[in-house]
Amino acid sequence: MTHLALRNISKNFGDFVAVRDFNLDVKKGEFVSFLGPSGCGKTTTLRMIAGFEIPSAGTISLESLDITEKAPNQRNVGMVFQSYALFPNMTVAQNIGFGLQVRKEKESDIKDRVNEMLSIIHMEEKANSYPYQLSGGQMQRVALARALAIRPEVLLLDEPLSALDAKIRISLRAEIRSIQQRLGITAIYVTHDQEEALSLSDRIVVMNAGEMEQVGTPFEIYNFPTTRFVANFVGSLNTAEAEIVDPSKGALDMDGIRLESTNDFKGMSKGDKVTVAIRPERLSFLSEGKKENVFDAKVENITFLGSVVRVEVMIGKRKFSMDTFNRPSLSLPSIGDACKVTCSDKAVLILKA
C-alpha cells in the first residue's frame, strides 16, 4: 500500500523549472533514493515533501492525507541535513529530545526515548557532550537519532554523508540502512553518489534537469538503464553509435563490426541509428570464455585500480574500457598487443536519447 504519494509535482522558481511532473509512490518501510547531478531537482523534491517548499502544481499525500499545503512542523516528517544542523546550544541528549519536548511529551518518556536513541546510535557516553565536541560522523548520527526520536512517518535525508570522509561514509551508510530496516521506517534519501544510492536503496529515482529519468531497483538501474543519461550517470559505460541490421535477431552494425543484442527492439526497424552501451565489466578476453559477441581489439592502456584492472582496447575505431578483477593468476597482454575481446548479447544495451 502507498505510504507517500507524489502526484504530478512541479516546482518553478520564476521562469526556472526545478521539478517537472514528478510522480512517485513509496511503500511503507521502503528506502528510496533520489539520484542525480547538482541542480537536477532532487533536493527541491525532498524539500517539498518536508514542507519547506510548496509545489507549483501537484499534490503530496502521506497515508492518504493531502499534506501539500501543510506547514513543515505539522507533517511529522523527520529530516537529516548535510550540515548536521545540530543545535549548538544544546547537548546531544537535549538535541535528541528537542522534538519530543516541543510535542510536550512527559519528561520520563522523553528521557526513555532519548536513551533508546542513544543506544541505537551507540553514543550513550556522549549524552552530555555539545555538538562542537563531536566528530562529523558522530554529529550526523545524533542528527539521525534526533530525526528518528519523534517517530516520523517519513525520514528525509538530504545528502547526509557528503561532508564526511570516505571511511566514515561507508560505515555510516551501513548504519543508516540497518537502523532504517530495524525500525521499518520509510526513508527518502537524496544523493549524487551512485555508490551510496546503489548500496542503500530498495528503489532509485534517477533525476535529470528536473525530470525523472528512470525509477527502479539498484539492479535494474545499473544493469538495464533505459536512457543514455542513466547509463552514463550510474557506473562507467562504453557507448557507440550503431545501425540496426535485423531487429528480429537483435543484430547491429557498429562501424562494420557485427553486434548481437537481446535488448527489446520494439518500435525499431532496420537501418535505424541507435546508441549501444556496454559496461566495462561485461567485456572480457576471449581466453576467459567465449560469448555471443567477439571483437578483434588492440590493447591501448592498462591501469591498476586495486581490486580491478582497467584495460583500454581499440575495437575498430572506438576505444572501449574493460574491467577485470585483479588476482595473482591474472595474465594480461602488453600495451600494443592484439587480442580478442568478447561480451554476451545481454551486455549490449540500446539506449534512448
Add this chain to the structure above:
Amino acid sequence: MSFLARLRKFPFWAWFWFLLGALYFILPLYATVAFSLSWDPADPFKAYERSFGDSRFWRSFLLSNGLALATIFASIILVVPTAYWIRLKLPQARRIVEFLTLMPFVVPAIILVFGMIRIYSTPFTIPFTDIVLMRPLTNFSLGTNILIVAGYMVLSMPYMYRSVDTGLRTVDIRTLTEAAQSLGASWFTIVTRIILPNIRTAMLSGALLTFAIVVGEVVLASFLGVPAFGPYLFLLGQHRAYEPAALSFVSFLLTWVAMGLIQLVSGGQGQVAGSH
C-alpha cells in the same frame, strides 16, 4: 641562541604600536583618575564620597539604568525577530533595513527629539473629530519615559541591529530553523530556544553598546525633561571640577564590568558556549 639573534627575533615594531595604542587609551584615563584623586591630598577619595553621597546622583543613575534596561529589552524584541526574518525570508530587504538603521548617524538627536516633541505633545484624537483617545505623551511621566525609550531605541539601532545581524551570520539560521521546524517547533519556540541562545553574545554586545549610549545620553533627556544621568553629569561638569572626573571613571569601570560579564557568559569564546 645568542643575545643578538634573540634581539633580531624580537617583534619590536609590533610591541611599539601595541604600547603606543595602549598609551593612547590609558593616558587620558590615568589623567582623569589622577585629577579626581587630587581634590584633597588628605582625603584622595573625596570626589567619589561627594558624588556617591549626592542623592541626585543615585536617582539619575538608577533612572538611566532602568531606561537602559527598558531600551535593551524593547530593542531585542524589535531587532532580533526583524533581523532573523530578513535573513531568513527577505534577504533582498537587507540593504534597505541596514540603511534605515544607519539613519541615527545622519539625523542628529536634536532633530529626533524636536520631531518627537512636535508629534507627541498634542493629544491623540480620532481623525476629523475632537474625541481624545490619549492625552499628550509629553504631559505625564510614564508617557515621557515611553518616548525617551523609543528615542533611545532609534539612537542605539545601528549598534544593536549590526551586533544581532553579525551574530545571525555566524550561525546557519536557515538550516537550524528548518531542522527545528521538521521536529515540530513553532516560530516562537524557534526564536526563543534556538535563535536567541545562539546569538547571546552578539545580543550582549549590542546591549552593552545600548547601555553605554543610554547612560551617557544628554540631548533627548534634556529636551524631554527627564532627570537622567547624562544631564546630571553635564550639569555637574558645568559647576564642579572633581566630581565629574570621578563619575567619568566610574562609568568606565561599569563598562569594563559589563564587558567582563560578556566574556564570562560567553566563556571567552566570542560565541555562545557550545557553539562553534
